[in-house]
Amino acid sequence: MNRLILFVLLFLFWVVLTWTAVPPGPAYLQDVGAGLAAALLVTWAVGEKSGTRLAPWLQPQRYAWAIVYFFVLAVYVIKANLDVAYRVLHPAMPIRPGIVRVKTRLRQPAARAALGNSITLCPGTLAVDIHEDGTMMVHWIYVRSLDEAEAGRMIISRFEWFLEKILE
Amino acid sequence: MTMTDQVGLVIIATGVLFDLLGCIGMVRLPDVYNRLQAGTKCVTLGVCLILTGTAVMADATPIRLKAVLCALFVLITSPTAAHALARAARVSGIRLWEKSVADQFARSK
Numbered sequence: 001m002n003r004l005i006l007f008v009l010l011f012l013f014w015v016v017l018t019w020t021a022v023p024p025g026p027a028y029l030q031d032v033g034a035g036l037a038a039a040l041l042v043t044w045a046v047g048e049k050s051g052t053r054l055a056p057w058l059q060p061q062r063y064a065w066a067i068v069y070f071f072v073l074a075v076y077v078i079k080a081n082l083d084v085a086y087r088v089l090h091p092a093m094p095i096r097p098g099i100v101r102v103k104t105r106l107r108q109p110a111a112r113a114a115l116g117n118s119i120t121l122c123p124g125t126l127a128v129d130i131h132e133d134g135t136m137m138v139h140w141i142y143v144r145s146l147d148e149a150e151a152g153r154m155i156i157s158r159f160e161w162f163l164e165k166i167l168e
Numbered sequence: 169m170t171m172t173d174q175v176g177l178v179i180i181a182t183g184v185l186f187d188l189l190g191c192i193g194m195v196r197l198p199d200v201y202n203r204l205q206a207g208t209k210c211v212t213l214g215v216c217l218i219l220t221g222t223a224v225m226a227d228a229t230p231i232r233l234k235a236v237l238c239a240l241f242v243l244i245t246s247p248t249a250a251h252a253l254a255r256a257a258r259v260s261g262i263r264l265w266e267k268s269v270a271d272q273f274a275r276s277k
Binding site: 013016017019078080081084085087095097099100101113116117118120125126131135137139143 | 267
């Protein structure tokens, strides 16, 4: 089942990327054939390792939250860029960097990966590593707290709330 | 030049501006970790804006869809690459800038 989902997703991705299957172009059959072959090859190579469950994919509220999350993240990305602009253009370069530890309550690998990527795109933080127990090492360009719980509230809590609804 | 073209060009110019800021950050900031911060954030937004501008200016649906797909791809892969670089740097013992205030990094057992 996992493999079937992966295969269908990969093939759809290919179709959009090449855009020949929809209005049949001159090389229509070759493109679809190459897409099927490539999707099969990738499915065969990674299908066994991807631990996708089917049930979460069928819950519409997850998609709704994902869309909300996209816009929330977009606001943080813009803020992050203005923050970088301020720090690098300021003559004195106000930075106070360090690597701090925070702990996430998310368990699913996909949720953790999304959390790490979100942190990296957020103002002043960069996800460096994560341990099995949920301890994350985060590089902070302006460290405001060395306490695990307090830093966690500042860095990851705002995303955990969303990601729990989307990917857990 | 049509209205859509002007909007597209403004978006692309904003993207280029953020890319430039990212480059300034890469030069000015002191160590690999801080540089990754500036590089990742600015280049991600910069590239996504350039692709969005392309999608706005494009006159064919396939090009629009491809631009949006590429933007999503960059949005997912760029922070992942930054994590891989930062982790590799720290694990292989590259020190933080001497004025850094903390290093609570630890390898997992």
